[in-house]
Amino acid sequence: MALPRELEATFSPEEIEFLAGNEYIDIVPLETMDQLPLVSATIPIMKPPKKCRVPLWLALELKRQHRARIAPPEWLDLSNLESLREQEMEMDMFSKLPFRWLETAHLLLNACPDDIEDVEEVRRILLTIREARQSKARAGLEAVNEVQLALDNLGAMEINEIRPLFRETMNRMRKIVQVSEEE
Amino acid sequence: MDYYDIDGILSENQKVPCTCNVSIPGLGHEGREVPAGSKVELPFWLAEVLAVNSFVSIHMPAPFSSVVRNALKASPTSVLLRDICTTYYHFAENMLHVISDQQLAQLSLDTLRKRSLVIADGALNPHGALQQNSDFINGLDDFEKYLLRIAHSTHRNLIHWQNSTDN
Numbered sequence: 001m002a003l004p005r006e007l008e009a010t011f012s013p014e015e016i017e018f019l020a021g022n023e024y025i026d027i028v029p030l031e032t033m034d035q036l037p038l039v040s041a042t043i044p045i046m047k048p049p050k051k052c053r054v055p056l057w058l059a060l061e062l063k064r065q066h067r068a069r070i071a072p073p074e075w076l077d078l079s080n081l082e083s084l085r086e087q088e089m090e091m092d093m094f095s096k097l098p099f100r101w102l103e104t105a106h107l108l109l110n111a112c113p114d115d116i117e118d119v120e121e122v123r124r125i126l127l128t129i130r131e132a133r134q135s136k137a138r139a140g141l142e143a144v145n146e147v148q149l150a151l152d153n154l155g156a157m158e159i160n161e162i163r164p165l166f167r168e169t170m171n172r173m174r175k176i177v178q179v180s181e182e183e
Numbered sequence: 184m185d186y187y188d189i190d191g192i193l194s195e196n197q198k199v200p201c202t203c204n205v206s207i208p209g210l211g212h213e214g215r216e217v218p219a220g221s222k223v224e225l226p227f228w229l230a231e232v233l234a235v236n237s238f239v240s241i242h243m244p245a246p247f248s249s250v251v252r253n254a255l256k257a258s259p260t261s262v263l264l265r266d267i268c269t270t271y272y273h274f275a276e277n278m279l280h281v282i283s284d285q286q287l288a289q290l291s292l293d294t295l296r297k298r299s300l301v302i303a304d305g306a307l308n309p310h311g312a313l314q315q316n317s318d319f320i321n322g323l324d325d326f327e328k329y330l331l332r333i334a335h336s337t338h339r340n341l342i343h344w345q346n347s348t349d350n
Contacts, residue, residue: 005333009333009337010337012340013341013343014344017344106344106345110348138303138304141299141303142296142300144296144299145292145296146292157341160337161337161338161341162337163337164330164337165299165302165303165306165330165333165334165337168329168330168333169295169299169330172272172295172326173292173295173296176275176279176288176292177292179276179279179280179288180279180283180284180285180287180288182280
């Protein structure tokens with residue numbers, strides 16, 4: 001299929017965000033809702049104020065219709081993020097964040113800032129963490145060889161961001177090595 | 184699949200110095216015969232075919248001379264690769280098909296690794312990089328320019344998405 005050159009190399013951020021919509025999250029329904037038989041799972045009857053576990057895309061839609069409030073996931077709270085930030089600053093390795101942390105945080109901060117405590121502070125800390133990881137990823141490029149590059153704990157969006165550069169460089173290196181080992 | 188690759192075709196156009204082992208008709212100016220033992224500069228695609236049948240011997244071309252190699256070993260990021268060869272890495276790959284030279288392979292890998300770091304930095308802010316580092320950016324070969332472009336456009340898409348507040 002003929003894609004524009006930029007999309008040949010990697011996913012667009014919107015696509016990654018879309019994939020993150022499938023992760024489960026807790027909501028607090030504001031009204032009673034019937035059972036929802038969907039393709040992948042059946043959403044049970046939702047009765048306030050009992051918490052319910054639904055896919056993120058459904059949670060966002062219900063929030064938009066003012067039928068539910070979203071309970072932020074455990075990792076998205078202030079004290080946890082602060083300790084993650086400390087870890088990120090001290091270690092050379094990447095700290096352990098959920099695989100889809102960047103896009104999930106982005107979706108939640110846009111859709112339900114009122115459901116998150118200390119939203120502005122959370123936003124700021126996430127930005128700091130993201131910048132620290134970004135500079136670590138760029139430093140990690142030094143270790144690239146034609147076989148592998150190990151960057152553990154990198155998030156989906158972060159991988160997507162560096163994929164083109166790493167992939168093309170590695171490909172080119174692999175071709176040179178392959179040719180020189182042929183003789 | 185690499186046969187139709189435009190960058191590959193362009194890189195094969197690079198001239199290499201050769202010595203004719205036999206006299207070759209039709210190769211000279213206006214189709215004259217080229218006598219055995221004479222030195223000619225042939226495009227790589229022609230030189231490779233002739234060398235396979237031992238009609239010519241290929242010598243190390245200028246982009247891989249020891250002067251250039253030493254410069255690359257000393258400081259890969261300050262060499263103007265474009266002036267040496269516009270398709271340096273592809274050409275190195277082509278040459279390594281016919282000449283076995285482990286040192287050249289290793290040197291190309293190290294050069295690419297070091298330069299890709301600077302390119303990654305430049306991709307975050309091409310305008311600034313162009314002002315600060317314009318010699319380097321102008322001295323990138325075709326492959327490195329492609330790296331810069333895709334790295335920058337990925338980064339730009341990400342920033343665009345991050346600043347969007349749809350929903």
